[in-house]
Amino acid sequence: MLPLFLLNSVKGQPIMVELKRGETLNGTLTNCDSWMNITMKDIVVSDAHGENFYKLKSTYVKGIHIKYITMSNDLIDKFREEQLKEREYYRHRNNGGNNYQRRGNRRNYNGNQRYGGHSNRSQA
Amino acid sequence: MSSLKPYLQKNVKVITVDGRLFLGMLEGFDNNTNIVISSAKERVFFKDRPTEDMEMGLCIVRGNEVVAICDYDEEEEAVTDYTNIHAEKLKDTKNSLI
Numbered sequence: 381m382l383p384l385f386l387l388n389s390v391k392g393q394p395i396m397v398e399l400k401r402g403e404t405l406n407g408t409l410t411n412c413d414s415w416m417n418i419t420m421k422d423i424v425v426s427d428a429h430g431e432n433f434y435k436l437k438s439t440y441v442k443g444i445h446i447k448y449i450t451m452s453n454d455l456i457d458k459f460r461e462e463q464l465k466e467r468e469y470y471r472h473r474n475n476g477g478n479n480y481q482r483r484g485n486r487r488n489y490n491g492n493q494r495y496g497g498h499s500n501r502s503q504a
Numbered sequence: 505m506s507s508l509k510p511y512l513q514k515n516v517k518v519i520t521v522d523g524r525l526f527l528g529m530l531e532g533f534d535n536n537t538n539i540v541i542s543s544a545k546e547r548v549f550f551k552d553r554p555t556e557d558m559e560m561g562l563c564i565v566r567g568n569e570v571v572a573i574c575d576y577d578e579e580e581e582a583v584t585d586y587t588n589i590h591a592e593k594l595k596d597t598k599n600s601l602i
Contacts, residue, residue, distance in 0.1 A: 381532030383540050383564045416538070416566065446566050447520070453561040456531065456542050 381459070387412050389459050390451055395420070398447045402428025405441070416443030508533045514575040516541065521569050523594030524548075528563065530573070537567035549591035557586075571597060 390409055397405045397418070407423030423436040511530045518526040518541065525548075528541030544563035548556045 381540055382534050383532060383538040384534065386532070386540055386562075387564060443566070444568075447522070447569050448566060449564040450544065450560045451562050453543055456562050 381463075384412075384414055384416065386456075386459055387416065387418075387449065389462060390455055393451060393455060395449055395451045397441060397449050399441070399445050400447050401445075404430075405436075405439070407436075407439075410438070413443075416446055417441065418443070418446075418449075508537075508539070508573065511573060511575050515578055515581075516573050516575050518565060518570060519572045519594070520565065521571055521597045523596045525594075526560075526563065526565065527557075527576075528560075530575075534567075537570050539565050539567070539570065539573070541565065547586070549589065549593070551590050551592055553590075554587040555589060 387409075391411060393409060394407070395409045397407075397420070399405070404426050405420060405423050406426075407420040410419045410421050412418040417440070419438065419440050421438040423439055424433055425436060426433045508530070512532070514530055516528065516530045518528075518539065520526065524546060526541060526544055526546055528544035531540040531542050533539045541563050544560040546558045546560060548558065550556075
């Protein structure tokens with residue numbers, strides 16, 4: 381499980397971010413990218429000593445300033461489920477269901493018109 | 505190339521650059537050593553108080569915070585009484601002039 385994949389899948393969920401300086405941000409993740417830059421909304425910020433708190437409507441945090449991100453432990457089961465579903469979907473799309481075209485050589489040599497063969501030959 | 509693959513789905517301890525200790529199961533990692541640990545706990549040692557474990561849930565630790573990762577034996581961990589082990593806080597890795 382790639383850390384940034386997980387982060388991507390918890391968009392809209394409450395997370396807690398600790399920054400390098402020790403401040404913590406409690407809020408909802410709205411977006412993130414491959415540099416771990418994140419945007420959050422409805423945040424409560426506390427300083428490194430946990431003494432002062434203030435609220436922010438929304439913020440952007442550059443990934444390089446993040447120490448760690450924590451979230452509910454249940455989210456990992458959700459993430460695994462989603463991943464399984466996705467894998468199932470792609471397997472189904474690639475070779476499950478209608479695998480007519482995948483089973484060997486289906487080129488039309490005997491000129492059966494129904495399957496797009498040479499019309500002149502089938503008429504003869 | 506050295507890899508964290510043998511540690512996947514194992515219980516690990518992680519030491520970070522600010523001298524903190526995290527425990528949990530290693531669920532994933534990437535090329536920047538960003539790691540995912542589930543059922544994460546931070547273990548805090550004190551000189552005069554019993555050791556505390558703080559539950560943190562699912563945790564993504566940024567790669568440049570990680571110093572060391574080791575796996576540990578769960579059984580051995582369970583019989584160790586950490587409440588009576590006292591220690592000073594680890595120093596961070598920064599080479600400050602003060």
